[in-house]
Amino acid sequence: MxxxxxxxxxxxxxxxxxxxxxxxxxxxxxxxxxxxxxxxxxxxxxxxxxxxxxxxxxxxxxxxxxxxxxxxxxxxxxxxxxxxxxxxxxxxxxxxxxxxxxxxxxxxxxxxxxxxxxxxxxxxxxxxxxxxxxxxxxxxxxxxxxxxxxxxxxxxxxxxxxxxxxxxxxxxxxxxxxVMYDAVLFYADRASRPKGIEQTVDFVLSTIHRQENTDDPAKLTSIFDALGEIAEKQRVVLPLHPRTVKKLKEFNIVPAKNIQILDPVGYFEMIWLLSHCQMAITDSGGLQKEAFFFKKPCITVRDETEWVELVQNGSNYLTGHSKDLIIKAFNIIREKEIDFSKALYxxxxxxxxxxxxxxxxxxxxxxxxxxxxxx
The missing domain is CATH 3.40.50.2000 (Glycogen Phosphorylase B;)
Known part of the structure; x- marks a missing residue:
């Protein structure tokens, strides 16, 4: 065959x-x-x-x-x-x-x-x-x-x-x-700490790259305002996609100084970040699932998700680009026990x-x- x-x-x-x-x-x-x-x-x-x-x-x-x-x-x-x-x-x-x-x-x-x-x-x-x-x-x-x-x-x-x-x-x-669950299990022991990151779990991992967010200055500003406020309470680590870098410069949006910006990372570095962070804030479809694989809660800055079972499970919060909703979800997650025992995938x-x-x-x-x- x-x-x-x-x-x-x-x-x-x-x-x-x-x-x-x-x-x-x-x-x-x-x-x-x-x-x-x-x-x-x-x-x-x-x-x-x-x-x-x-x-x-x-x-x-x-x-x-x-x-x-x-x-x-x-x-x-x-x-x-x-x-x-x-x-x-x-x-x-x-x-x-x-x-x-x-x-x-x-x-x-x-x-x-x-x-x-x-x-x-x-x-x-x-x-x-x-x-x-x-x-x-x-x-x-x-x-x-x-x-x-x-x-x-x-x-x-x-x-x-x-x-x-x-x-x-x-x-x-x-x-x-x-199949991504298969991949995470296969590659988990090859995780590699990115340069510039200390061996600690006290951080929020964020990725922002979707066109619906990056191409709208009001949405992008709101998301980065939320990340800046969250970073005052807990360190935010943000591997920055080239598209996002370009749009931040175009719209004159300056990320808060307490957000740790990284160059784009490879797969091994990303799974290290996922395994060591306390939660994820993302607009990536794949990262939503991978956060669950590593038993980490997730805030999704989109209006919808393909992975609705994560929302139903209480491990993923849909907030859209709203600064207030992002911060509200962050505060809820910090105080909440989440069940990661279900084999959803x-x-x-x-x-x-x-x-x-x-x-x-x-x-x-x-x-x-x-x-x-x-x-």
Whole structure:
């Protein structure tokens, strides 16, 4: 069986590595046919840190194809990806195309495959923010609709698909757990303390990078005013995204002096910060979950989240950009005992489940008659 994995950003490489390790393990233990995986990097998020060191340190397979598509508008980027991914698929003729999450690379990979009648599996299916102004929401909805297998990280994701009528659509919905939980368990012992940070747990970790916050001067000012006030009570450590740096300068917003600004950190440094902080304040989807993995409460400075089970669990507070609500949530969390005992994201075996289901699905497919499927 040949699988082509489409990725376009650093987080997708980390997620895809979970499944790649499961494929490698299967090949080592299997007495039958092996699985061949080829990785295609669209280049969507151009990142100079994605050097050979990144792949070597994290044990991530290097891409077989690098399409080098970046710095374009959404339409131009997606169109160029469709063209180049199609060429790869025509050459390699895979049995499956595996896509992750909700980027332009995700929808382009799924569309290119489906147009060529190649089966599509979507990891992180069923997530919904219910905000159609987010490009990611459009990508994930469309990808779900054309996928053959929907690998859902949570019961909430399964429920979302059921509400959208997927019970009447010919696709399999499988609750496999979250591949990022697999990744955290795998990499936890490689955590590395960032330069300039003391060995202490007495700090709040913050990341702010989403366009909805950084491109609005009123929202960005409100968030940084809140962080400044919080930093008067507890140290705030803020790895600063380049987009945020640019917008702070553009809007003449000066972070409070008691906020400790860091250059962007790598994955090992981020999981060290998560494991040592007391709480997180973020607009990142991934960091919300990772805070939970490390049993840390989180304040999400957005109006909605895909990870509603965290809010329902009482470990995540949605505040939007409101300074008052951010500070209110901070004060509540400091005095509250939070339950982190629930296995909201599986048991850390999502990669294994995904590989097993792909093999099972392919075996069933081989038994179907060529001139029509008998139910």
């Amino acid at each position: 040949k699988i082509i994995t489409i990725v376009g950003a650093r987080p997708q490489f980390v997620k895809a590595a979970v499944v790649s390790r499961a494929i490698e393990k299967y090949n080592e233990e299997s007495t039958g046919e092996s699985i061949q995986e080829l990785i295609v990097h669209t280049g969507q998020h151009f990142d100079e840190n994605m050097s050979s060191i990144f792949f070597d340190q994290m044990g991530i397979p290097k891409p077989h194809y690098n399409l080098e598509i970046n710095s374009l508008t959404h339409g131009a980027m997606t169109g160029k990806m469709l063209e180049k991914i199609e060429a790869v698929l025509l050459k390699e003729k895979p049995d499956w195309v595996l896509v992750y999450g909700d980027t332009n690379s995700t929808i382009a990979g799924a569309l290119a495959a489906k147009k060529l009648h190649i089966k599509v599996a979507h990891v992180e299916a069923g997530l919904r923010s219910f905000n159609m102004e987010m490009p990611e929401e459009i990508n994930r909805i469309l990808t779900d609709r054309i996928s053959d297998i929907l690998f859902c990280p949570t019961q909430t994701a399964i429920d979302n698909l059921e509400k959208e009528g997927y019970a009447n659509i010919k696709s399999d919905r499988i609750q496999c757990g979250d 599986g048991k850390g075996d999502a990669g294994q489940i995904i590989v097993e289901e792909l093999i099972k699905y392919s075996s069933i497919d081989l038994l179907k008659p060529k001139l029509g499927i008998i139910e």
